[in-house]
Every structure is written in C-alpha cells, then in structure tokens.
Amino acid sequence: MQPLKKTYKPVYLDYVYEELLIFKDLEELPPAFHAVVKANLAFKTKLENFKQFIDCLSGDRCFSLWIWETEQLLQKSGDCxxxxAHDEITEQQFVEEHIALADRMLELANARVYEGHWEYGGSREADRQFHDLTELCRRIWTKESKAWITLAKVWKNCNPMAI
Incomplete structure (x- = not known):
C-alpha cells in the first residue's frame, strides 16, 4: 500500500501547505478533514469560473454580494x-462549525431568488433587454447554485462518525 502522501495531487498539497499553512503529517488527519479540503478545492474552481462568467456578463451587484458571502464562508472553513489541523479545536468543534457553515451555504443557494439590479424605465427596448438579462441570470443561478448545495452537503456530512 502506498503512503497517503504520495497519492495527493499537487493542487491539494499547495492548498494545504500554502493556503492553510498545515505542515503536519496529513495521514494523521481524519477522512472528514480530507473530504472538506477536496470539496473546498473543487468549489473554489467552480466559484472562480462563475465569477469570471458573471463579470463578463454584467458585473451584477446581486451576484457580487453572493460571491462575497460565499468567499467568507470558504474562508471560515479554511480557518476551521x-x-x-493545529489541534486548536476538537474534532467535535470542527464538525459543528462545518454544519453551521453548511446551513448558511444552503441558505445562500436555496433561500434566495435572483431579483436582478438593473434599472428599468428607459425605452421599451431597453426594458426588454434588462428583463432578458434578469431572466438569463435567474437561469444561470438555478444551474450554478447546485455547486453551492454540493459543498454544503459535504460540509454537513463531515461528521467522522458518519463516514
């Protein structure tokens, strides 16, 4: 059997060592830790692609707020x-924190309806274009919010007793 360390991809190790500043033997950490790291990395890629797409589309302020709130949750997960990993919190605290983060992430994904922030009241043609952009963003969010839900599910299920 190969040591666990050698099976990690460079991106995983870069995130753990450079972003999280964890230098201990990764084999000592429970599967829940690795599941959260992998989910966070996959979601970060998805979030960056989403941000670039939205910036190209409209720079819409409503998505910007969701992105900012999402990045705050990712930062809290990284801090946790x-x-x-540095033994500053217990495994139970780790689990409880991620369950709370998952609830907030699900709220971001499920409990909000995209409303748009374009100004109406110009010409009929401009109003129609703004309406079409709003509808396009609603459809985008319906599709993209699945990534938020997936991450929340991983966070919610990080209980090592369930693994």
Missing part, C-alpha cells in the same frame, strides 16, 4: 481546517 487550519485550527483543527
């Missing part, structure tokens, strides 16, 4: 991973 770091604290757990």
């Amino acid at each position: 991973l770091r604290d757990f």
Whole structure:
C-alpha cells in the first residue's frame, strides 16, 4: 500500500501547505478533514469560473454580494481546517462549525431568488433587454447554485462518525 502522501495531487498539497499553512503529517488527519479540503478545492474552481462568467456578463451587484458571502464562508472553513489541523479545536468543534457553515451555504443557494439590479424605465427596448438579462441570470443561478448545495452537503456530512 502506498503512503497517503504520495497519492495527493499537487493542487491539494499547495492548498494545504500554502493556503492553510498545515505542515503536519496529513495521514494523521481524519477522512472528514480530507473530504472538506477536496470539496473546498473543487468549489473554489467552480466559484472562480462563475465569477469570471458573471463579470463578463454584467458585473451584477446581486451576484457580487453572493460571491462575497460565499468567499467568507470558504474562508471560515479554511480557518476551521487550519485550527483543527493545529489541534486548536476538537474534532467535535470542527464538525459543528462545518454544519453551521453548511446551513448558511444552503441558505445562500436555496433561500434566495435572483431579483436582478438593473434599472428599468428607459425605452421599451431597453426594458426588454434588462428583463432578458434578469431572466438569463435567474437561469444561470438555478444551474450554478447546485455547486453551492454540493459543498454544503459535504460540509454537513463531515461528521467522522458518519463516514
């Protein structure tokens, strides 16, 4: 059997070592830790692609707020991973924190309806274009919010007793 360390991809190790500043033996950490790291990395890629697409589309302020809130949740998850790896919090605290983060992430994904922030009241043609952009963004969010839900599910299921 190969040591666990050698099976990690460079991106995983870069994230753990450079972003989270964790230098301990990764084999010591429970599967829940690795599941959260992998989910966070996959989601970060998806979020960056989403941000670039939205910037090209409209720079819409409503999506910008969601992105900012999402990035704050990812930062809290990263802080929690770091604290757990450095034995500053217990495994139970790690689990409880990620369950709370998952609830907030699900709220961002499910409990909001995209409303748009374009100004109406110009010409009929401009109003129609703004309406079409709003509808396009609603459809985009319906599709993209699945990534938010997937991450929330991983966070919610990080309980090592369930793994």
